[in-house]
Amino acid sequence: MKKLRVIFRLTFKSLVRPRVLAICFLALIAAVGMGPFGTYTSMSFAERLLYWGLIVPISVIFGYVSFALSVVVGRKLSLSARYALEGIFATLSITMLVWGIGRLKSTIGSAGELSLLQAFGFVALITAAVVTLRAIVVQAIGAKSQVETRFEPRLAQRLPSEIGGYVMHLSVSDHFVRVSTDRGETHLRMRLSDAISEMEGVDGFRVHRSHWVARDAIKLAETRQGKTGLVLNCGREVPVSRNYKPTLVEAGVL
Known part of the structure; x- marks a missing residue:
């Protein structure tokens, strides 16, 4: 419901x-x-x-x-x-x-x-x-x-072939980075900052200390009860922290 x-x-x-x-x-x-x-x-x-x-x-x-x-x-x-x-x-x-x-x-x-x-x-x-x-x-x-974005970001080389594809979202999960693509998800044992650096060349944003999203994966942005968040095309909601909000505003996302 x-x-x-x-x-x-x-x-x-x-x-x-x-x-x-x-x-x-x-x-x-x-x-x-x-x-x-x-x-x-x-x-x-x-x-x-x-x-x-x-x-x-x-x-x-x-x-x-x-x-x-x-x-x-x-x-x-x-x-x-x-x-x-x-x-x-x-x-x-x-x-x-x-x-x-x-x-x-x-x-x-x-x-x-x-x-x-x-x-x-x-x-x-x-x-x-x-x-x-x-x-x-x-x-x-x-x-x-x-x-x-036809070229492969370096991070794509780490992904299993069955979920390799368009990387939409990176997030921290314990000591792993959860990588979400248009074909599925996997977990990589690495730091989020390293994963983001391996996405060089893909238009995206770090929106929170625990989240990175590709621009094309963003469906819309919303603010509820003073908290800003993004909704991805897959329906997932991603929080936006205050520190990263100016970057999104400048990029026209917010």
Whole structure:
């Protein structure tokens, strides 16, 4: 339950970012101006503004809920399967939204009267396009990162072949350094400072006396009860100590 709350909190925290709000606003303007699904010819401007003013922001919220649910429910699934799960959740919820608002004849006029099947078809196509585009963008960013860091840091030579890959996080564990990659984890008997020196050439930060993270592994930063921390792409939370905070601020991470 705690993990569920964390995932939803982090997911919706990004909803109020200026970039996301700007995209929502532009989508609303485009929908009102272009009037898809026949709303341009069968609705007045005021009706379109009300109709899409309801559908666009609520659909975005439903999309975020779908993403969070796919992370929770599909945590053991492959990335592709989670994208598919997200698409299913979003399609079903937004279909009911569009169809339900379409029943409000007195509010939006007869133009919103799509059948449930029509609403499902329209929403499924748009959702598939959005999820696919997001997957392509994420993959492209990941590929760019891999190209930029294609060389092997010296530390990678110490890793077992089965988990060798992109090093995301180094942390102290007793007298060992826990090395977390995109394929798994292992422990190396060495000092954290030595492990960090062997990551030379990889864009990353020491964020705590016991933690180092790669820049590309950082999903977001947050402050709770006066304490700053990072959330990695894998969902792990890493503390940021006061001594290392200025470096992250200067680098634009915080």
